Amino acid sequence: MYFWQRTNSHVWCESQEERWEVLWLDYGGQVERLWSQPFAISFGRRSPLSGYAHFPDFLGQFTDGSYGLFDERPEVLIDERARLQFSETAAVSDLLGWRYQVMSGHDSRATGNLECLSASRHDRCRPSPEMEAAILEAAAVGQTRRAICNLVAPDCPPLACSWVNTMAWHRLLIVDLGEVFSSETVYTSAPLAPTNAVS
Structure with a gap:
């Protein structure tokens, strides 16, 4: 299901x-x-x-x-x-x-990474408008996951992990799904969401 x-x-x-x-x-x-x-x-x-x-x-x-x-x-x-x-x-x-x-299938690593992002796709994981703006600004020139989380939630960086994930899921942040995910994974702001066209 x-x-x-x-x-x-x-x-x-x-x-x-x-x-x-x-x-x-x-x-x-x-x-x-x-x-x-x-x-x-x-x-x-x-x-x-x-x-x-x-x-x-x-x-x-x-x-x-x-x-x-x-x-x-x-x-x-x-x-x-x-x-x-x-x-x-x-x-x-x-x-x-x-x-x-x-x-007919996708790259297995990309699918696994997308599965990880999907755990934070629900509305409960969305950041506040202020936090979303701060994350977008931090990622404007590309930042690691660790740097973004430390910047927007310095008292509790893990709190920001689900915010970053849900923004990537909703294509507000760009991340290479084909790479190994870690704290050093780089996220950038997406000026326009990719179409992910279905033919």
Whole structure:
């Protein structure tokens, strides 16, 4: 299960790989609502998969109100049969005016780091407006996590850790997710949040 904060509900995931992909969708910030295995697509007589059905892994509603379907499958497990199924599902999505994406995994270190950031994604970890401004100012030219926390919370630097994490999760701070995280990890202020586009 993955807690989808925007709807205050849990999204069921069939595997850890699916849960990681949902984590990336959440981080991207473009999907407002997400449903797990929402329905079956029964392929008609004109389809090479006629007589078969497919349950897409997820249905998402984007922040602009549009919809899209998502399937998760590691690249190494996508065989010809799966490619055909995904192609036919994309055709159905196109007919409905929906987007479609096959999610095939991310760098494992980046996913692990994102998992760490996600622990602080909840509103309870948000800093006050004053603290947020101080963190953004401290990171304007790039600062280590240790330096930022010591600067904005000198009496208790660990208190600022969740503030830094939640700001990175919401893309207010830029951090290289592919690097090993430590107290020396450098964060910089993000003038504009990355799009993290979902095609």
